[in-house]
Amino acid sequence: MPVAKPAQPIRLFTTLLSGHGHRVKLFLSLLDLPFEIVELDMKAGLLAA
Structure with missing residues (x-):
């Protein structure tokens, strides 16, 4: 079964x-x-990218 590719x-x-x-x-x-x-830096805070 082919997988549909996302637009982005x-x-x-x-x-x-x-x-x-x-x-x-x-x-x-x-x-x-x-x-x-997107690597998250856990030392800088949960949502710091």
Whole structure:
């Protein structure tokens, strides 16, 4: 079954050591879906990008 490509890249908010973020990145790559990674700096605060 073909996967519909989104009109814009999926924005993945994650931290450097997040296993969950790595897993999502892996599956997005396997599905050949466009995405951009936004690294969050947890030391600067939860929503600081």
